[in-house]
Amino acid sequence: MPRIVVLGAGLGGTIAAYEIAGAVKGRAELMVVSNSEDYWFVPSNPWVAVGWREPEAIRVHLPPVMKKRGIGFTAVGAKRVHPAENRLELNDGTDLSYDYLVIATGPDLAFDEIPGFGPEHHTVSICETRHAVAGADVFERLAADPKPIVVGAAQGASCFGPAYEFAMLLDTELKRRKVRDRVPITFVTPEPYIGHLGLDGVGDTKGMLESEMRERHIKWITSARITSVDPDILHVEEVGEAGEVRKTHDLPFGMAMLMPPFRGVPAVFGVEGLTNPRGFVLVDKHQRNPTFRNVFALGVCVAIPPTGPTPVPVGVPKTGFMIESMVTAIANNLSDLLDGREPSFEATWNAICLADFGDGGVAFVAQPQIPPRNTNWSSSGKWVHVAKIAFEKYFLMKVRKGESEPFYEKLALHVMGVKKLRAR
Ligand code: FAD
Numbered sequence: 001m002p003r004i005v006v007l008g009a010g011l012g013g014t015i016a017a018y019e020i021a022g023a024v025k026g027r028a029e030l031m032v033v034s035n036s037e038d039y040w041f042v043p044s045n046p047w048v049a050v051g052w053r054e055p056e057a058i059r060v061h062l063p064p065v066m067k068k069r070g071i072g073f074t075a076v077g078a079k080r081v082h083p084a085e086n087r088l089e090l091n092d093g094t095d096l097s098y099d100y101l102v103i104a105t106g107p108d109l110a111f112d113e114i115p116g117f118g119p120e121h122h123t124v125s126i127c128e129t130r131h132a133v134a135g136a137d138v139f140e141r142l143a144a145d146p147k148p149i150v151v152g153a154a155q156g157a158s159c160f161g162p163a164y165e166f167a168m169l170l171d172t173e174l175k176r177r178k179v180r181d182r183v184p185i186t187f188v189t190p191e192p193y194i195g196h197l198g199l200d201g202v203g204d205t206k207g208m209l210e211s212e213m214r215e216r217h218i219k220w221i222t223s224a225r226i227t228s229v230d231p232d233i234l235h236v237e238e239v240g241e242a243g244e245v246r247k248t249h250d251l252p253f254g255m256a257m258l259m260p261p262f263r264g265v266p267a268v269f270g271v272e273g274l275t276n277p278r279g280f281v282l283v284d285k286h287q288r289n290p291t292f293r294n295v296f297a298l299g300v301c302v303a304i305p306p307t308g309p310t311p312v313p314v315g316v317p318k319t320g321f322m323i324e325s326m327v328t329a330i331a332n333n334l335s336d337l338l339d340g341r342e343p344s345f346e347a348t349w350n351a352i353c354l355a356d357f358g359d360g361g362v363a364f365v366a367q368p369q370i371p372p373r374n375t376n377w378s379s380s381g382k383w384v385h386v387a388k389i390a391f392e393k394y395f396l397m398k399v400r401k402g403e404s405e406p407f408y409e410k411l412a413l414h415v416m417g418v419k420k421l422r423a424r
């Protein structure tokens with residue numbers, strides 16, 4: 001039987017394994033190569049960092065679930081992908097050959113591109129659950145001894161939703177603790193305007209997020225480039241339309257969380273024909289690599305060009321709905337290939353996002369991602385906070401059961417009234 005290997009068991013790889021298992025049942029052997037036995041629900045990390053979630057609550061131990069679904073599993077991790085030889089070089093020195101490979105390795109966090117940046121230096125991170133746990137300690141110290149906070153994203157970042165979420169969650173929690181009046185918050189972002197989100201805005205995200213920030217007394221600096229970080233000062237350049245430095249800022253902080261730029265993970269970075277210069281996997285409209293036709297990719301590791309030029313580089317976000325849609329397209333395309341047909345399914349690459357602020361939130365749908373759009377919808381209210389909790393509960397329940405059921409599609413159809421979004 002042909003062997004399909006899914007590389008990476010995060011948000012995309014896990015549901016891909018489940019969905020592919022159903023689609024190719026009895027026609028292929030399926031194997032997942034992860035670098036951890038545990039799955040962590042990344043979208044809840046901001047809650048972990050303000051003490052609203054225990055990390056254990058968002059963890060799923062994968063080996064028994066994979067076994068139940070008849071999926072082979074190893075947590076040894078891949079050192080390098082060798083697509084010309086249909087082979088993975090694993091971290092324990094062994095090799096694993098495949099007939100089809102699905103790459104779902106997510107991002108490598110490029111903290112090293114800015115001096116002093118990242119959880120090994122002076123800023124906290126919410127990108128991984130273990131980072132968020134360390135961030136929660138910093139937050140507790142800050143709440144006990146109030147100091148300024150800086151939140152936002154670095155130049156080249158593509159994932160802005162969590163930055164906005166975290167700024168508002170901090171505001172909500174500090175108010176609950178009655179110390180918000182002693183904690184100035186500044187939002188620093190490479191976006192040319194608040195609410196751009198790497199998508200040139202969706203609906204009225206500019207108006208809604210600016211208004212939310214004004215309401216909460218959060219100051220902001222846009223078109224910002226971080227030059228370096230000292231133990232308690234963030235150095236920032238504000239860039240003008242022509243790329244000139246308009247102003248510099250030295251922002252003191254007791255806690256700073258800025259989303260890093262992403263790049264491809266070392267196992268794929270620089271593999272000729274597989275990835276772009278930033279290490280993201282190149283795919284066609286069927287999620288298939290143009291050079292290595294038996295390799296597919298999904299999620300944050302996929303190369304997607306920016307929506308347009310901005311004074312400071314800004315990437316395009318890859319969020320849960322888009323990932324669900326890539327998963328379905330790949331499962332169907334693998335099924336086609338096993339039946340001797342050419343792949344015909346396409347992911348829709350639309351964006352649906354829920355940004356929770358703890359006491360409300362903002363939601364948007366961008367269809368397609370790049371404007372002008374057919375659907376350009378945004379909304380705000382307490383329902384977003386409730387929907388985000390539902391997303392967490394539903395997704396974790398499905399991962400624990402070994403099932404892949406699209407959450408965002410259901411939300412879009414039943415709550416937002418948006419139709420025909422998924423892989424076709
Ligand atoms: P990941 O979930 O990061 O999974 C990649 C996996 O591959 C990881 O487990 C990694 O360890 C593994 N891996 C890497 N290299 C190797 C290797 N060599 N060998 C084996 N395994 C490897 N999107 C939403 O739609 N809604 C949200 O609310 C939301 N919130 C977010 C909050 C945060 C803090 C972040 C960072 C992102 C958020 N996103 C959200 C965006 C996106 O949905 C997530 O980043 C999501 O986890 C991406 O899924 P992925 O499978 O592409 O990557």
